[in-house]
Amino acid sequence: MSLASTSAVGGRLTDAQFARVREWVYRRTGIQFGDNKRYFVDKRVTNCVRDNGGDFNLWFASLRTGANERVAQQLVNELTVNETYFLREDHQFDSLVRSVLPGIAQRRRATGDGSPIRILSVPCSTGEEPYSIAIRLLSDWPGIEEFDVEIVAADIDTRVLEQAQRGEYGARSMHRVPPAVRSEFFERTEGERYRVRGDVREAIDFTLANLTDTAQMRSFRAFDVVFCRNVLIYFDEISSRRAAENLFGALRPGGFLFLGHSESMSRISPIFDPVRLPEGIAYQRPAIGATA
Known part of the structure; x- marks a missing residue:
């Protein structure tokens, strides 16, 4: 029996169909759609x-x-x-280059650890966040001349990953990018569209990831910094806690997690330590041997 013959007028799902789809999506992604999202899901x-x-x-x-x-x-x-858009919640990038990375670099020098500094952006959407991280490091962090930095960008949506790898954006994504930054890190294409400079695109590794899939997230390890912004608000308590545990596992001991401005790890899980930086709040995986 076809969908058209079993649905309400206008191609809507039946209540039973909506319930089945909603449950499948929740199990697959951790995202829970309420009745107020019915039209969005139906369409x-x-x-x-x-x-x-x-x-x-x-x-x-x-x-x-x-x-x-x-x-x-x-x-x-x-x-x-x-x-998303470039340089969103830019104060966190300020924290990265002024507070977090200098501290990581100091510890690397003190211990003689020559491994790359690793940063994860998840979910990365169409790429504005990881490219913003790369641009801020190249523009504002002197340590980039001394340390190798690896940036990995991941998302559950294969379509946006393809867009991110192309690195081409319109006016909406670019509205906060200063002219000098556009000139240095972007190439003008057609109309009001811009493409991220080739060497910056090539410096980021884009890959598929599901934050709530613990088995899949085990491949993400030893990151010094994780940006996971504005996604936990779509999860319920169980999915949020699972995502938090997976992010914890992705970080090195002492590593830092940045969430969106409306998100708070203290409401989700006690496994991270909140850290008040001059530019705002971050969350830290406790270092080995740290005591409460």
Whole structure:
């Protein structure tokens, strides 16, 4: 039986269909859609069903059984919210270059640790955040001349990862970028579009990651800094705690975590220590041997 013949007028899902999809999405991504997001979910799910033959039952069976990963990834891509721009919440990048990285560099020198400084941006969306990190390091952190830095950018949405790798942006993403920074780190393309300079694009490793998938997140280890901003607000308590534990595992002891301005780790898990920096709050994985 096709979706059109079992749904309400206008291509909406039935209540039972909505419940099934919502549960699948929660189990897959940790994101929980309330009834107030019904129109958002209905529209995108009906598009996916239409693109895959128009039969909801057959389409959902492929999701539930895992028979077709392409179908599953398409739905994840459709339901992922990607709202970002360059130099967003820039005070945290100030913290990175003025407080966090100098401290990490000092410890590396003291211990003779010659390993690269590693930074993770997750979810990275269309790439504005990891590119902002790279630009601020190249512009404002003298230590970039002394230390190798690896930046890894990850997201659950394959579509935005492809956009991020292209590194091309319009006026909305660029509205906070000063003219001097545009001139130094971007190339003008068509119209009001800009592309990140080639060497900066090549310096970032983009990869797929699901924050709530503990098995998958085990491949993310030994990061000195993690930016995970404005995603935990979409998780319930269980998913948030699981994500926090996975982020903890991704950090080296003593590593730092930055969350979005409306997020607080103290409401999620006690495993991180809050750190008040001159520019704002960050969260730290306790160093080995640290005591409460």
